[in-house]
Amino acid sequence: MRATIRDATMTTPTMTDPAADPSARQASEAPPAGATLPPRPLVRSANAPGTGTAGRETDGTPGRPAVDLSDVSVYYGAFRAVRDVSFSVPTHAITALIGPSGSGKSTLLRAINRMNDLTPGSRLEGEVRYHGKNLYASDVDPVEVRRRIGMVFQKPNPFPKSIYDNVAFGPRINGYRGNLDDLVERSLRQAALWNEVKDKLKQSGLALSGGQQQRLCIARTIAVEPEIILMDEPASALDPRSTLQIEELMAELKENYTIVIVTHNMQQAARASDRTVFLNMGEDRAGYVVEVDETVKIFTNPREQLTEDYISGRFG
Amino acid sequence: MIAEVSLRATGARARRRAIVNAVMHVVLGLAVLAALIPLFLIIAVTIAEGLPAMTIEFLTSTFNFSRRVQGGGYLHGLIGTLYMGGLATLMAVPIGIASALFLTEFPKSRLAGPIRFFADVMTGVPSVFVGLFVYSLLVRQIGFGTFVGALSLAIIMLPIIVRSAEEILRTVPGDLKRGSYALGARQWQPVFRVTLPSAASGLTTGVMLAVARALGETAPLVLTALAAQTIVLDFQGQGQTALPLLIFREARGAFAAGQERAWAGALELMALVLLLSILARVIATRRASQ
Numbered sequence: 328m329r330a331t332i333r334d335a336t337m338t339t340p341t342m343t344d345p346a347a348d349p350s351a352r353q354a355s356e357a358p359p360a361g362a363t364l365p366p367r368p369l370v371r372s373a374n375a376p377g378t379g380t381a382g383r384e385t386d387g388t389p390g391r392p393a394v395d396l397s398d399v400s401v402y403y404g405a406f407r408a409v410r411d412v413s414f415s416v417p418t419h420a421i422t423a424l425i426g427p428s429g430s431g432k433s434t435l436l437r438a439i440n441r442m443n444d445l446t447p448g449s450r451l452e453g454e455v456r457y458h459g460k461n462l463y464a465s466d467v468d469p470v471e472v473r474r475r476i477g478m479v480f481q482k483p484n485p486f487p488k489s490i491y492d493n494v495a496f497g498p499r500i501n502g503y504r505g506n507l508d509d510l511v512e513r514s515l516r517q518a519a520l521w522n523e524v525k526d527k528l529k530q531s532g533l534a535l536s537g538g539q540q541q542r543l544c545i546a547r548t549i550a551v552e553p554e555i556i557l558m559d560e561p562a563s564a565l566d567p568r569s570t571l572q573i574e575e576l577m578a579e580l581k582e583n584y585t586i587v588i589v590t591h592n593m594q595q596a597a598r599a600s601d602r603t604v605f606l607n608m609g610e611d612r613a614g615y616v617v618e619v620d621e622t623v624k625i626f627t628n629p630r631e632q633l634t635e636d637y638i639s640g641r642f643g
Numbered sequence: 644m645i646a647e648v649s650l651r652a653t654g655a656r657a658r659r660r661a662i663v664n665a666v667m668h669v670v671l672g673l674a675v676l677a678a679l680i681p682l683f684l685i686i687a688v689t690i691a692e693g694l695p696a697m698t699i700e701f702l703t704s705t706f707n708f709s710r711r712v713q714g715g716g717y718l719h720g721l722i723g724t725l726y727m728g729g730l731a732t733l734m735a736v737p738i739g740i741a742s743a744l745f746l747t748e749f750p751k752s753r754l755a756g757p758i759r760f761f762a763d764v765m766t767g768v769p770s771v772f773v774g775l776f777v778y779s780l781l782v783r784q785i786g787f788g789t790f791v792g793a794l795s796l797a798i799i800m801l802p803i804i805v806r807s808a809e810e811i812l813r814t815v816p817g818d819l820k821r822g823s824y825a826l827g828a829r830q831w832q833p834v835f836r837v838t839l840p841s842a843a844s845g846l847t848t849g850v851m852l853a854v855a856r857a858l859g860e861t862a863p864l865v866l867t868a869l870a871a872q873t874i875v876l877d878f879q880g881q882g883q884t885a886l887p888l889l890i891f892r893e894a895r896g897a898f899a900a901g902q903e904r905a906w907a908g909a910l911e912l913m914a915l916v917l918l919l920s921i922l923a924r925v926i927a928t929r930r931a932s933q
Binding site for chain 2: 500
């Protein structure tokens with residue numbers, strides 16, 4: 328019975344609102360008829376890689392969550408890094424995670440595309456749902472998750488290859504069959520880098536400036552055609568001008584993508600994001616959510632005293 | 644009136660420091676010189692003694708019928724060296740780099756410690772033992788030949804490759820691997836597409852170090868390749884020779900003509916190793932920059 332529903336969903340993607348469905352929490356255990364399943368199946372080897380246009384397929388009402396975290400705790404060995412975190416990430420918006428060092432921002436970000444799996448001894452409790460599908464269900468392939476939920480790192484990390492090969496890397500490993508030249512150009516254009524590099528695509532990506540390298544990494548992520556882009560302090564290693572370029576780029580990208588950004592820079596969160604999650608480190612050194620709201624509200628009229636103290640620079 | 648500020652070092656302490664500094668400069672300079680003198684002497688003497696005997700005939704012909712007279716050459720030795728060296732490289736490089744990958748990819752594996760330990764011990768094993776080992780294991784069953792000679796050279800090369808490759812692979816930033824995993828790479832894709840290509844130039848240096856060492860080895864070949872008077876192309880079963888074997892044999896011989904050939908052979912071997920190293924470097928850096 329269960330298999331039938333899943334197969335049917337694979338061929339004709341149907342989308343319902345997971346947030347409105349109270350039974351969605353059990354969706355991964357036994358999806359009832361009409362249950363929420365991702366537009367493309369996450370299940371192992373169930374789809375042809377590289378053909379996806381997930382970002383476009385799921386266009387719909389902005390504000391519907393793309394990712395839902397409920398009661399998420401992440402452990403590294405015996406140490407609990409974050410505890411009982413719940414928030415949702417709306418589509419086609421920029422969600423900022425802010426908070427002092429050690430509040431678990433990066434850990435939570437990595438939980439969204441299962442990058443924590445690569446850290447030995449890490450473990451997650453609770454549920455991270457992507458369009459209603461629990462990303463930590465046993466039939467979910469973490470590699471498939473990362474293809475749809477891309478990531479840009481704090482330090483620009485282009486591969487020691489040419490600019491072209493950097494962008495083509497993801498499509499190539501995913502068996503992309505279309506016109507690679509077009510995809511590379513499109514991705515570089517979207518990352519606002521094309522005009523600067525179009526005449527030197529064969530040059531090493533390492534020859535670019537820090538800001539250009541970071542935009543190259545964004546282009547590289549876009550080339551896989553993910554739906555969500557996670558950014559872990561993408562501008563913290565850059566000069567103010569490059570930082571501004573990245574922020575402008577993010578504003579353009581949210582037309583087509585859902586963005587989650589971790590930042591230490593509160594002005595950046597205030598300027599660039601639509602929604603803010605404020606985290607703090609508790610007595611037990613585990614991170615927890617203090618407040619989640621529209622960015623405007625967090626920065627003008629926060630509900631919690633702690634939030635106000637943090638954004639006004641009184642601690643952290 | 645403002646007193647002039649003096650920044651000059653004065654006093655007994657400063658004088659003492661200056662003297663110690665000067666003495667240390669001289670001592671360190673002499674140490675460098677002492678280390679470099681033998682190196683340059685080896686190169687200079689080999690060139691001086693080898694060049695006169697280094698003729699076109701020497702490079703292009705095998706032994707004369709008589710070893711007393713001048714003439715003839717080491718072409719069969721050069722071919723044997725390249726043949727066995729090439730085979731040994733083919734055997735040692737894949738296994739060596741695979742082991743190094745294992746050590747860097749699974750550093751916490753229970754096997755990592757023993758592999759590292761054995762690689763270290765093998766580096767210290769006298770090369771004649773390696774020859775003896777291959778002799779007792781294989782030569783007594785299948786006879787002397789190119790393959791068993793190459794195998795003993797591969798055993799010499801293996802630990803050098805493993806340890807140098809491990810060091811090099813360790814320097815590849817983990818960020819690159821995480822970057823490729825974030826693009827949806829499976830377990831081994833980053834290794835072949837990111838780690839190995841970005842380590843290529845360093846890996847080549849390590850391999851060349853091992854090749855240079857293997858090409859100069861004599862002792863393991865005495866018990867495995869044995870000897871040959873002419874060019875041998877047989878894979879196994881026929882005695883094979885190599886430049887160091889010929890040098891060894893003729894250098895300790897009584898004939899002046901033979902000793903001259905041995906010098907020329909030494910020069911040839913030195914030039915060969917140098918040439919291969921330069922070639923490998925050029926190829927590796929060109930591929931890395933692409």
